Amino acid sequence: xxxxxxxxxxxxxxxxxxxxxxxxxxxxxxxxxxxxxxxxxxxxxxxxxxxxxxxxxxxxxxxxxxxxxxxxxxxxxxxxxxxxxxxxxxxxxxxxxxxxxxxxxxxxxxxxxxxxxxxxxxxxxxxxxxxxxxxxxxxxxxxxxxxxxxxxxxxxxxxxxxxxxxxxxxxxxxxxxxxxxxxxxxxxxxxxxxxxxxxxxxxxxxxxxxxxxxxxxxxxxxxxxxxxxxxxxxxxxxxxxxxxxxxxxxxxxxxxxxxxxxxxxxxxxxxxxxxxxxxxxxxxxxxxxxxxxxxxxxxxxxxxxxxxxxxxxxxxxxxxxxxxxxxxxxxxxxxxxxxxxxxxxxxxxxxxxxxxxxxxxxxxxxxxxxxxxxxxxxxxxxxxxxxxxxxxxxxxxxxxxxxxxxxxxxxxxxxxxxxxx
Amino acid sequence: xxxxxxxxxxxxxxxxxxxxxxxxxxxxxxxxxxxxxxxxxxxxxxxxxxxxxxxxxxxxxxxxxxxxxxxxxxxxxxxxxxxxxxxxxxxxxxxxxxxxxxxxxxxxxxxxxxxxxxxxxxxxxxxxxxxxxxxxxxxxxxxxxxxxxxxxxxxxxxxxxxxxxxxxxxxxxxxxxxxxxxxxxxxxxxxxxxxxxxxxxxxxxxxxxxxxxxxxxxxxxxxxxxxxxxxxxxxxxxxxxxxxxxxxxxxxxxxxxxxxxxxxxxxxxxxxxxxxxxxxxxxxxxxxxxxxxxxxxxxxxxxxxxxxxxxxxxxxxxxxxxxxxxxxxxxxxxxxxxxxxxxxxxxxxxxxxxxxxxxxxxxxxxxxxxxxxxxxxxxxxxxxxxxxxxxxxxxxxxxxxxxxxxxxxxxxxxxxxxxxx
Numbered sequence: 001x002x003x004x005x006x007x008x009x010x011x012x013x014x015x016x017x018x019x020x021x022x023x024x025x026x027x028x029x030x031x032x033x034x035x036x037x038x039x040x041x042x043x044x045x046x047x048x049x050x051x052x053x054x055x056x057x058x059x060x061x062x063x064x065x066x067x068x069x070x071x072x073x074x075x076x077x078x079x080x081x082x083x084x085x086x087x088x089x090x091x092x093x094x095x096x097x098x099x100x101x102x103x104x105x106x107x108x109x110x111x112x113x114x115x116x117x118x119x120x121x122x123x124x125x126x127x128x129x130x131x132x133x134x135x136x137x138x139x140x141x142x143x144x145x146x147x148x149x150x151x152x153x154x155x156x157x158x159x160x161x162x163x164x165x166x167x168x169x170x171x172x173x174x175x176x177x178x179x180x181x182x183x184x185x186x187x188x189x190x191x192x193x194x195x196x197x198x199x200x201x202x203x204x205x206x207x208x209x210x211x212x213x214x215x216x217x218x219x220x221x222x223x224x225x226x227x228x229x230x231x232x233x234x235x236x237x238x239x240x241x242x243x244x245x246x247x248x249x250x251x252x253x254x255x256x257x258x259x260x261x262x263x264x265x266x267x268x269x270x271x272x273x274x275x276x277x278x279x280x281x282x283x284x285x286x287x288x289x290x291x292x293x294x295x296x297x298x299x300x301x302x303x304x305x306x307x308x309x310x311x312x313x314x315x316x317x318x319x320x321x322x323x324x325x326x327x328x329x330x331x332x333x334x335x336x337x338x339x340x341x342x343x344x345x346x347x348x349x350x351x352x353x354x355x356x357x358x359x360x361x362x363x364x365x366x367x368x369x370x371x372x373x374x375x376x377x378x379x380x381x382x383x384x385x386x387x388x389x390x391x392x393x394x395x396x397x398x399x400x401x402x403x404x405x406x407x408x409x410x411x412x413x414x415x416x417x418x419x420x421x
Numbered sequence: 422x423x424x425x426x427x428x429x430x431x432x433x434x435x436x437x438x439x440x441x442x443x444x445x446x447x448x449x450x451x452x453x454x455x456x457x458x459x460x461x462x463x464x465x466x467x468x469x470x471x472x473x474x475x476x477x478x479x480x481x482x483x484x485x486x487x488x489x490x491x492x493x494x495x496x497x498x499x500x501x502x503x504x505x506x507x508x509x510x511x512x513x514x515x516x517x518x519x520x521x522x523x524x525x526x527x528x529x530x531x532x533x534x535x536x537x538x539x540x541x542x543x544x545x546x547x548x549x550x551x552x553x554x555x556x557x558x559x560x561x562x563x564x565x566x567x568x569x570x571x572x573x574x575x576x577x578x579x580x581x582x583x584x585x586x587x588x589x590x591x592x593x594x595x596x597x598x599x600x601x602x603x604x605x606x607x608x609x610x611x612x613x614x615x616x617x618x619x620x621x622x623x624x625x626x627x628x629x630x631x632x633x634x635x636x637x638x639x640x641x642x643x644x645x646x647x648x649x650x651x652x653x654x655x656x657x658x659x660x661x662x663x664x665x666x667x668x669x670x671x672x673x674x675x676x677x678x679x680x681x682x683x684x685x686x687x688x689x690x691x692x693x694x695x696x697x698x699x700x701x702x703x704x705x706x707x708x709x710x711x712x713x714x715x716x717x718x719x720x721x722x723x724x725x726x727x728x729x730x731x732x733x734x735x736x737x738x739x740x741x742x743x744x745x746x747x748x749x750x751x752x753x754x755x756x757x758x759x760x761x762x763x764x765x766x767x768x769x770x771x772x773x774x775x776x777x778x779x780x781x782x783x784x785x786x787x788x789x790x791x792x793x794x795x796x797x798x799x800x801x802x803x804x805x806x807x808x809x810x811x812x813x814x815x816x817x818x819x820x821x822x823x824x825x826x827x828x829x830x831x832x833x834x835x836x837x838x839x840x841x842x
Binding site for chain 1: 476557
């Protein structure tokens, strides 16, 4: 059987997925493992696990023990166990949804164990009617469900380093995850409390030992903010704010205050420790940007990616995720030659605003050195910048909001490494 | 503070959600728990879980111990532990995604423990090139991700009973769940094997001890079938076919063969035990329908629902799920007076084909007896029938594919019960 010629639409062996499938319709371009007569006989043997009844039904399922190596990448601050972050292993996942057990987390003083019936959300400050809500009361309000990413503004910080860190896609970029969140629109609750004319900001405070607090413009609350109480169908996980969190779609992760205990309506930002000593963007001239909320347009190739090993020359599927805090992803371009040439990836959808969006593209690796890069464009026409362009604009003292392009170098021996181009 | 008048668009106190929100914009119609000065002071006290660092970061998360009562409803066949079903507790979930640990399962001889590197998928029969695929080979093919429900054709069987069973929404209707599935289109693999002109059906066989097997028309394989290898981002769960299952969107659950070990291309259906002794639809005249694959248009109100207790007169949100094996849900109507009058529910979307679709509607319960019913309409204009109309058409000997309407009776004491109207 011959391997047919495949249309190549860009240098580096990139093959647009639609052409790829059209080619396979009449031929057998993708045969990776052809059955032999001996294999056929072996396959029709009955494997051991078909010879006796299997395991019992369970009220709450667990994954296969063979999947145990797929874990979040935990980094605790020295001297603590619960302060730090746990990153999503992006290279082991597919699709757009992050399973709850692998959703990233970032905590400033551990994960509080909150009895849900003792938790209260207080809305106060510049309102006509201060209100408190327990979970039962909140659950009677009109709910909304939406699929959104959350990204820590410190995600991809490793790409600021002068030398490329040798890490996996998850270790470098895994402070982003995507879930279906269900909750009460914040605007509904604020309308109920009655915001006074001079109320322009909200202070959101968490019920953790850090009392993590951020100031948020009230317009965002009336736009698309939720008090989230469900995550992918079930109640929030403890590390994601059980029993309730603020969800500010597209905005930097730590404004999505977890274990939310109060929203205070104020005239101006409160200047909490979490928005003065941290989560500000240092500029080359020594000043700092504050309240830089939306996350930039971004993409990461998750397969192949850092630390993975190619199985030899041949056809591969490039797969990755793109997202933007400004709305929908419009396009993702992929290069296999370090950015000299580009071709549009397939985005099968659904493409939802402020949600991870999966892109894929076929690639025939010829066995030589290659550099894979992805570049996302969102519906506002914002284009993901190169790493160099991003650093030139923001300076090396900056350490949040990195959304430059990731380059994965593939060497002739099949190793995949983080490289700077 | 006064409770404002709310627009009522149907008898029974149903309130269209958009009107509902409009009403709250200028007033305070929804105040359920008003904060008092004493409460305010208490709220600003620091709760115990803010006084010490919280729990450590974890590589694979778990839910709060307070959520442990939310479980699948397990029914094992007497004398077995792994044969039977575990239903999704629909009344405890929100949104469209079912978390993996709560996805329903139906197993015929327990859940096999399969080492993924030893599992093979064989494609043989009327093909030019018999092929076997291991998981690594399959993972190099072009993947597709789609959000789809799976529903066991035995779901809602309890509604065939002459007297209404007193069970929860999950116990009655929980053999339906919805995930984002990622896998390889079956058509791609069949093209590669080269289907011979007389190949019209597939035999799909599972690697469990029951060797669960179904015959499937090959056109479905070329339409939208997948070999699914990921579920909500991570690898399939054991009880959902780890490491690979057949996914036939919209078709009765057991054709979505789990632990898939072979697809044999045949001229005609093979008449396996699983499509002759079971999964056929007995008709009143003694004959039986066979190969009734698509699941009908259907909806269930999950809140309030059987076994739940109303908290007293006032505003509630009716919430439920609708789906159709034929495509998208177009509309869901809700009645609060046993079907005399109806109003369209809010369907905030995304509305995806062959996926659970959440609908919601505000309802002001006046404290008197009420009967809540939902009725779904799909994009083919198929309308969910009443229970009586469904039984009249199909006869009492029928025991699969029930998709009549569910009626929840609310009594003056606030109990919610399955009732027949």
